[in-house]
Amino acid sequence: MMVLTRKMIEIRTILQKVGQTGALTLPSIVVIGSQSSGKSSVLEAIVGHEFLPKGSNMVTRRPIELTLVNTPDSNVEYGEFPALNLGKITDFSNIQRTLTDLNLAVPEKDCVSDDPIRLTIYSKNVPDLSLIDLPGYIQISAMDQPEELKAKIFQLCDKYIQPPNVILAVSAADVDLANSTALRASRRVDPRGERTIGVITKMDLVDPDRGSNILKDKNYPLRLGYVGVVCKTPQSGGLFSRHVNVLSAITKNENAYFGQHPQFSGEAGVTVGTYSLRRKLMEVLEATMAQSLQGTSDAIHQELEEAAYEFKVQYNDRPLTAETYLAESLDSFKHSFKEFTELFGRPQVRMLLKQELDQRILDILAQRYWNKPFSDLKKARPEDHPLSELSKVEPEELYWHRKLDGSSSALTKLGIGRLATNVVANSLSTQMDQLIEASTFRNHPFAKKAIQDSANTILNERFYATSDQVENCIKPYKFEIEVDDREWAHSRENAQRLLKDELKACEDAYKRLRDQIGGKKLGSAMAFVDKIRTGRAPEMQEGSEALGFSQAMLEKGREGIFLRDRADIIKMRMLALKSKGCATKDNKYSCPEIFMDVVAEKLTSTAVLFLNVELLSEFYYNFPRELDLRLGRHLSQAQIEAFAREDPKIRKHVDLQQRKQLLELALQKMDSLMALEKSKKAQGDET
C-alpha cells in the first residue's frame, strides 16, 4: 500500500481549505500530450470509467485536478466536485456532463483558463493518486483554432510541469517520437529526464518491432522509462462501458495483444500494459512524495509561523469561533434585554397609553367643542359658538349633557383594547429594534431578522387575547363615569398641562411656518385667506390663484390661520380651567377637558393592569426562550458559520484562526508521516 501518497493527499485536502499557496503545493502527476494522442483514454483506463469530456472541438479548456482515493471497504464508486457542493455523483456520465459544462463555461474568446476544476473520485478500484489533466497540445492550427490558442496552451502546461510534479508525457506510437510535443515540452523543464514518464499509446497501430524499439528508446532516455499501452476504449455509451470496468476490459485486450508478440515478453526488457503503467505511477508518486516531505513540511512551518504571528499581533491570540461568537453575542443581547425589562414596566406602559389617549382627547375636543373659527366668537350671536356659552352652562341643560356624554363615549368606544395593545406592542417592537442596533447583531441580517421574528411571533400570539381582555374590563366606563373630588383635582392639573403642551406645539408650528416663508408674506397670505373666508373678497374664489398668491401660498395662509385660531382657543380654555368655575366636579359640563382626562385616567389604569399581565409579562418570559430557539443550539454548524461570516471583522478573525488551526493540523500529520518514513528507512537499513 502506498501509505505516503494517501496521507499526503489527506494533507493536501487540508491545505486546500487553507487556500493553498504555491509553496504548499504537493506533487501531482501532470498529464500532457497532443490532441488525439490518446491522453484521455489513458486517464480513463486508470480510473476505470469514461468520465472525461469528449467532442470534436477542443473540450478540455481548464486543468482538471483529479484526486483518486482508494476506498477498499466500499462498493460504491463516486465523484465529488468539492467546490460545487453537488454531493456524491455515482453516475460517471453525470461527472462527464458536469466536466463538459465547466469546460464550455470558459468563454470562446479566452480559449483556455488556468482556473482548475477539482474532482475527487472515490473507488475501491482506483489507487491513491493525484493527477492533473491539461488541454491537449495543438499540432496543426486549424481554422477555428487560432495561433494564439496554441501559445496559451503551452503557457498553461508550462505552469504545471514544474517541479515537484511528475510529468506523464503521452505520445502515440504511430507518430515519430522526434515530433512528440509532449516530450519536447518535458525536455525543456526536465532536461535530464528525471521526473518524466513516457507513455506510448496506440501500440497496436505499429509493427511490434518498431513498437518495442520505441519503448527501449535510446534517443530520448528517461530515467523513469517508457510504458507502451493499447488504450482503445470500448465504444462509449454502450452497456459495456457502463457496467464493466474500463481497465479490466483494456487489460484483457492488452494481454491478448502483447501476449502474441515475443517483442513484448518479460525478457525483452520493455514495460507494457496499462496495469503496469498504473503501478508505475503509484510508485513514482510515492517516491516523489517522500522526497518532497521535508520541503513541504518547511513550507507549512513557514506559513504557520506567519499565521501565528499575525494572529498574535492582530488578535492578541484571542480565540474566536463562530459558535463562541454567536453564544457571546446572544448572551450579551439577552443581558441588555434583561436591563430593558427593568426599565420598561407598568409606569412606562401607563405613560405611553395615557399619552396616546391625550392625543385622542385633543382630537375629540377639537371636533366637538373647538370646531368653529376663533374669530366667530366675536360675532354678533354668541350662541353660534360652542365655546362662548360654556362657562355659563346650566347643570340641567341637555344640549351640553349630550355633548359631554358624546365626547366621553367617543373615547371609551374607540376600541381601547386594540388601541392599547397596539401601542404597547409597537413600542416593544421598536425598542427591540433599538436593542438590536445597539448590539453586535446590528451587522447580521440573519440574526436581526430572527430577533424581530421572535418578538413579532410572541406579540402576534398575545394580541387578540390581550386586546379582548382590555376591552372587556373597560366596558363599565362606556355607560357611566363616576368621579370624586380627588380625581377631579388631579385631572384638572393634567388637563392644564395637556393644553399647555398643545399650545406650545401650536406656537412652535406657527414659528416654523413663519421662518419658512417669512413673517410678512405669511401675514399677508393669512389676511387674504381671512378675507376670502369672511366674504370680503367676493371676486376671489378659493382655489384660484390671485394677487400673486400661489395655491401653495394660500395653503400656507390657511395653515397659519388654523394654528393661530387653535392657539387662541387653547389660551382661552386654559384661562377657563384655571378659573374658579372649573375647580369643582359639579361644573363638569363647563370643563370638558378635565372630565375627558378623568375618563382617560380610568381607562388607562384599568388597561395597564391587563396589558401588564397579558402582554408585558408574557413577552418578558417568552422572548429569551424564543431567541434561544431561533439563535441557539438548534442552528446547524453551517448556519452558525454563515452567521459569523456576515461581519467582515469577525470573518477575518475566524478565518485567520481557522487557517492557523488547519496549518497546525497539517503540520502535525506531516510530522508523524516523517517519523514513519524515518522508521521505515531505519528498518530498511538494518535488514
Ligand code: GDP
Ligand atoms: P486525446 O485527444 O489525447 O485525449 O485522445 P483520445 O483518448 O480521445 O484518443 C483519440 C483517439 O485515439 C480515439 O479515437 C481513441 O479511441 C483512439 N485511441 C486511443 N488509444 C488508442 C490505442 O491504444 N489504440 C488505438 N487503435 N486507438 C486508440
